[in-house]
Amino acid sequence: MTQTDVNDLLKAGVHFGHLTRKWNPNMAPYIYMERNGIHIFNLYKTVAKLNEANKALNKLAASGRKILFVATKKQAKDIVAEHAKKVNMPYITERWPGGMLTNFVTIRKAVKKMGAIDRMKKDGTFETLSKKERLQVDRLRSKLEKNLGSISEMTRLPGAIFIVDTTREHIAVKEAQKLKIPIFAMVDTNSDPRTVDYVIPSNDDASKSISKILGLVTDAIAEGLETRKNEKEGFDAQDAEGMAATESASNKTDANSAGTVRLEMAEEQKAAPEASTSENT
Numbered sequence: 001m002t003q004t005d006v007n008d009l010l011k012a013g014v015h016f017g018h019l020t021r022k023w024n025p026n027m028a029p030y031i032y033m034e035r036n037g038i039h040i041f042n043l044y045k046t047v048a049k050l051n052e053a054n055k056a057l058n059k060l061a062a063s064g065r066k067i068l069f070v071a072t073k074k075q076a077k078d079i080v081a082e083h084a085k086k087v088n089m090p091y092i093t094e095r096w097p098g099g100m101l102t103n104f105v106t107i108r109k110a111v112k113k114m115g116a117i118d119r120m121k122k123d124g125t126f127e128t129l130s131k132k133e134r135l136q137v138d139r140l141r142s143k144l145e146k147n148l149g150s151i152s153e154m155t156r157l158p159g160a161i162f163i164v165d166t167t168r169e170h171i172a173v174k175e176a177q178k179l180k181i182p183i184f185a186m187v188d189t190n191s192d193p194r195t196v197d198y199v200i201p202s203n204d205d206a207s208k209s210i211s212k213i214l215g216l217v218t219d220a221i222a223e224g225l226e227t228r229k230n231e232k233e234g235f236d237a238q239d240a241e242g243m244a245a246t247e248s249a250s251n252k253t254d255a256n257s258a259g260t261v262r263l264e265m266a267e268e269q270k271a272a273p274e275a276s277t278s279e280n281t
Contacts, residue, residue, distance in 0.1 A: 004047045014041065018205075020034050024193075041202065053184050057184065067161070068089070068091065068162070069164075072092070072093060076093075102179065160181060166195060173196075188203060
């Protein structure tokens with residue numbers, strides 16, 4: 001797995017925290033100094049925490065579990081959507097739907113409703129509706145797509161959740177905590193790291209910083225997915241070899257059985273004249 005370089009994080013502005021008057025004292029272990037009224041992160045600690053988080057995310061991806069990305073702030077939405085799509089992971093970039101995790105069954109029903117509307121359009125049922133009804137259905141479909149389209153393939157609760165700005169996404173944090181879902185997050189100096197399982201102390205406001213961290217995180221996930229793919233191909237190859245060996249052994253057994261039958265028949269034919277001669281005598 002690729003190791004993170006401190007200089008790369010420095011160039012992306014990951015080290016900038018919030019104003020000192022807005023800080024959360026629990027972030028003190030990750031702060032290096034104060035400059036012009038702004039806290040500066042200790043990037044060596046950020047690198048250590050990022051590598052720890054990436055290792056865990058890599059294992060999760062290799063096990064086949066989904067990681068849900070959450071970021072509804074303006075400067076993070078597009079970046080998160082772009083990186084999550086690259087590794088085929090679900091994401092929420094619009095308003096967090098209350099009960100998204102704790103009431104997942106209801107959320108799945110809404111997603112299925114979206115699929116039902118799509119089927120109506122394919123089989124022609126949609127055209128039998130009145131103009132007003134068609135407009136209502138289209139509006140409902142657009143609303144569902146906007147809020148839940150990015151999680152349409154998430155058929156069960158995620159293996160973990162990755163959050164940009166835990167203060168803003170506090171409802172998502174509480175729901176994940178209630179269900180004991182591991183929380184990975186970019187945590188700025190104004191947030192509480194105690195609510196997060198894997199803290200990545202970093203600037204969660206600048207788009208360059210968010211893009212840098214998300215790039216490194218999704219790279220680790222991509223490596224985990226590649227590992228899973230290779231293992232699966234290896235198992236498939238072993239199964240194919242096993243089946244070929246079994247078939248070969250079966251053919252060999254059949255051939256041996258046929259040979260034995262032919263030998264027994266030859267012996268019987270040979271014994272028949274001898275018995276006939278003995279009787280005549």
